[in-house]
Amino acid sequence: MNHPTVIQVILDTKHDKDNSGRLMPNLIYVSREKNNTSPHHFKAGALNVLLRVSAVMTNAPIILTQDCDMYSNDPQTLLRILCYLSDPAIKSNLAFIQFPQRFHGLNKQDIYACEYKHHFQVNPMGFDGLKGPSYIGSGCFFHRRALFGGPSTPVPPEIPELSPDHVVSKPIQSQEILSLAHHVAGCNYENQTNWGSKSGFRYGSLVEDYNTSYRLHCEGWKSLFCNPKRAAFLGDVPITLFDVLSQNKRWCIGLFEVAFSKYNPLIFGSQYMGVLMSLAYSHYAFWPIWCIPVIFYSFLPQLALLNQFSIFPKLSEPWFFLYVFLFLGAYGQDFVEFFLAGGTVRRWWNCQRMWMIRGLSCYLFGSVEYLLKSIGISTHGFSLTSKALDDEHSKRYGRGIFEFRVPSPLFVPLTMAAIINLFSFLLGLTAFMRGNNMEGLGLQMILIGFIVLNCLPVYGAIALRNDAGKIPTQITIISTFVSVAFYYASSLCF
Incomplete structure (x- = not known):
């Protein structure tokens, strides 16, 4: 709905x-x-807009950005950040202090891996050893000055009242202050200015948090990660798989918008932040590309086994042990990091399961949507993640039952992978029980069995459940037909 700027003073100190x-x-x-x-x-x-309006009305030097579903959980938080922002050894180039996002209302096993332990806790500790963690959209205290150019190269604002050093001397309800606040909040105020490019939160990506911190680090600012035992802030999580995947798809598109811009972290970032910091940011910028190996991981060995074709070394060959070492090493490292961050075995299992699910859904669709958008084909715009509670949703989520319900194309590749893996595993198991020589297909059977275990919630949602949260029938039918087509196409290749 179109409307003019609305500014209302609810409380005046x-x-x-x-x-x-x-x-x-x-x-x-x-x-x-x-x-x-x-x-x-x-x-x-x-x-x-909030940054400019607050500058005109109060111009406090410290800014907290917080999602609407997050709330303060520790009264000591402000004291902690003031210790950092008042430290003469670091305050001159300290842009922001990031707290990890933590959530209440998670079910016992966190079936959708919404803790994002690696993203919110493990990786920021690594960033902290360089220039500091990236901004993750909420629970972050900014030094206002950092949003107006580099530490040594400030960007002058268009009007003196927006300067970080400006002292507001008039009452916030005076006509002069309110008129100026309405002016700087207008839609056209930013025309022909540095807002979004050199000043304020940066434009050009749906993930404004990642983009803003990346640009601030390139300008020479540093940040700090503060992870107290008691959560500084708590918030809600989405409780349906569709909402989780939609949120991740939006992130994927936004990350690609940075990765394939002139501010590419590998090229632009390495010039201004150094190689290690640019690689750290690149890890996220190219996140959606994981859909490619995950798709191969989920379909190629399975279709090969259905056609009795071996693509891995035999159990008796030395190369077999290299594959086992790499598999166990990668998952072992991931588990140790997760466990040391306070996770449990079951939550880790759900985390790695969701990694595969995201690779087959939101990473894939996010990559395709970005590609279509980049060549000028219209796609759906920005959409918010629903975290509203429904009694039936909440009950199933509390019991650790996956919620599909929505007949979304996001679920088609996942359902296909579940079907193809199940049939290839049953075929391999039948051949093994009949005494056929399966040595050359041993690694494929191990891999497929691992994926079948990961897909147990999908099988239940296809065939064993009658509630409204099961996979819609049309998704199952479409996935089955496409799976059969995949099989016949693969038989021509092997």
């Missing part, structure tokens, strides 16, 4: 008091102007 007679902090509601012609740059645009 000079006048409003609580029940004990103490002055309340300022509370100001801001809704930026909406119209059909001006770009809004999604979340980054909204953050920049």
Whole structure:
């Protein structure tokens, strides 16, 4: 709905008091102007409007960005960040302090791996040994000055009132302040300015958090990771698989928008941050490309086994042990990191299961959608992740039951992988029980058996459940027909 800028002072610290007679902090509601012609740059645009309005009305030197479903869980958090921001040894080039995202309401086993332990806890500790962690969208305290150019190369604002050093001397409800606040919140204010490119939160990507911290680190700023035992903030998680995958698909598109821009982390980033930091950012920028090996991992050995064709070394060959070492080494390292971060065996299993599910769904569809978008074919725009609770959803989520329900194309490759893996495993098992020579197919059987275990929730959702959260019938039918087509096509190749 189109509407002009709305700015309402709900609490004024000079006048409003609580029940004990103490002055309340300022509370100001801001809704930026909406119209059909001006770009809004999604979340980054909204953050920049808030940044400018807050500069005009209060201009506090520290800014907290917080998702609407997150809340403070520790009153000591502000003291912690002030210790860092007041330290003369680091404050001159410290841009922000990032806390890990933690969540309440997770079911016991975290079936959708929404903790993102590697992303929110393990990897930031590695970043912290370099220039600091990336911004993850919430639970982050910014030094306002960092959003106005590099430590030694500040970008002058268009008006003095937006300067980080400006001191607001007028009441926030004065006509002059409110008029200026409406002006800087307007849709067209940013035209012919540095907002989104050199000032404020950066435009050009759906993942404005990743893009902003990346650019700040390139400008010479550093950041810190603060991970206290008691969670500083807690929030909600999506409780259906479709919402989880939709959220990840949006991230994939946004990451590609940075990876294939002039600010490519490998090329641009290595010049300004160094090789190690650029590789760390590249790990995320090219995240969606994991769909390629995961697709091969999920289909090629299975189709080869259905055609009685061996693609791995035999059990008696020395190369067999190299494959086993690489497989166990990779998963072993992943498990150790997860466990040391406070995870459990069952949650780790669900985490690696979701890695495969994301590779077959949101990574794949995110890559395709970005490709279509880059060649000018219209795709769906930005969509928010629903975290609203439904009684039936909540009950199934609490019991650790996967929620499919939505007849989305995202589920077709996953269902296909489950079907093809199951039939190839049953065929291999039957051949083994009949005494056929399966030595050359041993590694394929081990791999396929591992994937079948991962797909147990899918099999239940296809054939064993009658609730509304099962896989829709049309998805099962489509996946079955395409799987059969895949099999016949593969028989022509092997």
